[in-house]
Amino acid sequence: MRLINRYILEILVVASAVFLFSTKHLKEPYDQVIMAEGLGYYAYLPATFIYHDLSFNFFNDIHSKYYATSYNPPTRNFILEFDGIRVNKYFPGVSFLWLPFFLVAHLLALLFHLTADGYSPIYQYAIGIAGLFYTWLGLLFTRKLLDHHRISPVVQTVVLSGILFATNLLLYAASWSAQTHCYSFFLIAAFCWCSVKLFDTETVKKGAWFAFACILLALIATIRPQNGIIILLLPFFGFTWKAFFQLLRQYLFSPIGLAGMAVAILLIARVSYYWYLQTGKIFLQPYHGEAYYFNKPHVMDILFSFRKGWVLYSPFVAFGLAGIFFAKEWKNKMYLFLFWGLQIYISSCWWCWTYSPSSFGQRPFVDFYALVALQAAFFFQFLEVKNKVWMAVTLVLAFIPFNLLQTHQYRKGIIPGEFGSGETYWDNLFAVRPVAYYPIPRQTILNRKEVLQSFEDAGSVEQSGYVSASNPYSGNILTGVPDFMVPGLYSHVRVSARIKSSPALAQHENLVLDFKRNDSTVSYTGFGLGTFIFDRDWKKVQFGIEFPKEVAPGDSVLVYLWRAESPNKDTTRIDDLEIEFIRTDDSFDFRRSEK
Secondary structure, three states: OHHHHHOHHHHHHHHHHHHHHHHOOOOOOOOOOOOOOHHHHHOHHHHHHHHOOOOOOHHHHHHHHHOOOOOOOHHHHOEEEEOOEEEEOOOOHHHHHHHHHHHHHHHHHHHOOOOOOOOOHHHHHHHHHHHHHHHHHHHHHHHHHHHHOOOOHHHHHHHHHHHHHOOOHHHHHHOOOOOOHHHHHHHHHHHHHHHHHHHOOOOOOOHHHHHHHHHHHHHHHHHOHHHHHHHHHHHHHOOOHHHHHHHHHHHOOOHHHHHHHHHHHHHHHHHHHHHHHHHOOOOOOOOOOOOEOOOOOOHHHHHHOOOOOHHHHOOOHHHHHHHHHHOOOHHHHHHHHHHHHHHHHHHHOEOOOOOOOOOOOOHHHHHHHHHHHHHHHHHHHHHHHOOOHHHHHHHHHHHHHHHHHHHHHHHOOOOOOOOOOHHHHHHOOOOOOOOOOOOOOHHHEEEEEEEEEOOOOOOOOOOOEEEOOOOOEOOOEEEEOOOOOOOOOOEEEEEEEEEEOOHHHHOOEEEEEEEEEOOEEEEEEEEEOOOOOOOOOEEEEEEEEEOOOOOOOOOEEEEEEEEOOOOOOOOEEEEEEEEEEEEEOOOOOOOOOOO
């Protein structure tokens, strides 16, 4: 146990590396390391060092080599246009932390004649390794905080294991490491440790810590400015006005203090420099049209909802929140309680309080997981004093596999990125293979029409429809499109069925939606079954689309199972074929006008 306690950080980072290299499939366009918001954060590096193009138009050419099409043009992934301005909306701070990893990857690509375009696998893995490295640093500074508060080695091991493998930190450290959260986790953990050293009366030479704190605060602000809220917690780390002014007198104009502030100013100026090169302006609000709505908080949603509840999808954090009340002094309890109350409230007021489909649980809180770990340690230390630390160990050992399962489910689309509900959560609680479903929150439904084909008159013992080598089209549903359907975001067509096929056959089979007008097809969609059939048992599948703009009320739709040409002559059964026409309100949509 002593060896585990001593080398727990190394054990955790090796385990994270195994997770990264065993789960990433870079040949899949949806499973790159550099993806989602990370495309915008990362684009500064190839734009500066390879393409010399801060218009970022090079990305339109490179995108199709590695990614599936999501926007047209692809630069819409991160370029925002407003008031005649065209700018990368994402702050460039994290690209500074990536710089050495990017340069090493580029050098290796050139030396070994690999594709040196900034996005080939060597660059993807470089950013993946960067995520592991900075996560390790974040855990290192978190451990220093735990040491400072005299947390026992056993509790440290439990807490550090839990904060990485029993929360959504794992996803952002070892899978989606092109997003900012593991880097902010490191920076905030390091800043907290710097604050402890600055205001600790036993620290003799504080000049280096002062310079380090200035640089860290600048990096925090240039990655996610909202995270500057961490300075409100300085009193928890020993801040007093007397000590603060004494620090300024001693180090503000010292060589090391001036050097630290100069670096901090340059880091902040780097943001304005990139803005100026892109737009001719030094100061911008790059998140134009996006805002906080402080009169519309979603506190309970952000904490507990099936849609994106922080505690629900990372239950380990409940220990951290409970741990606030086990801090040693009442004033520290108050500082932590007020900080988290303000942080949760502000985060819940963001226009998109779910923080986009490309997030697992509540990702803005990952940045502050050093505090969550420390607070959980307060709670576990209390249990240890009561000789009940086994309870903490047992719960963490249960939460780790549960979090690994949920992380896998999110990566495979089993946990929806946006429209999660109690139904999707419980129905797929232990699912490990891809699930075919099209979630529409029940509370958003205004109008609904269902048409069911149960094949009760199929004329067979199984009373089901079928397809075979000689009968490629199953029995079907032919029905009219109801009047309440309007092309756009809030009208959906959902089709479901029970299928009894085989993995080999399902590769050639599709559920088909064929919209017709005067017997001519106006819109056609086929949903492949191959990803969702794993054996010969009955399997329910469900698919859906937004109502096609080419279709109008009064048109008809034909729904059926179709098998393309296949050498296999086995029969596939279909039952309970259903089509739903659904009209919803905009209550779950963040593209509505209030934005």
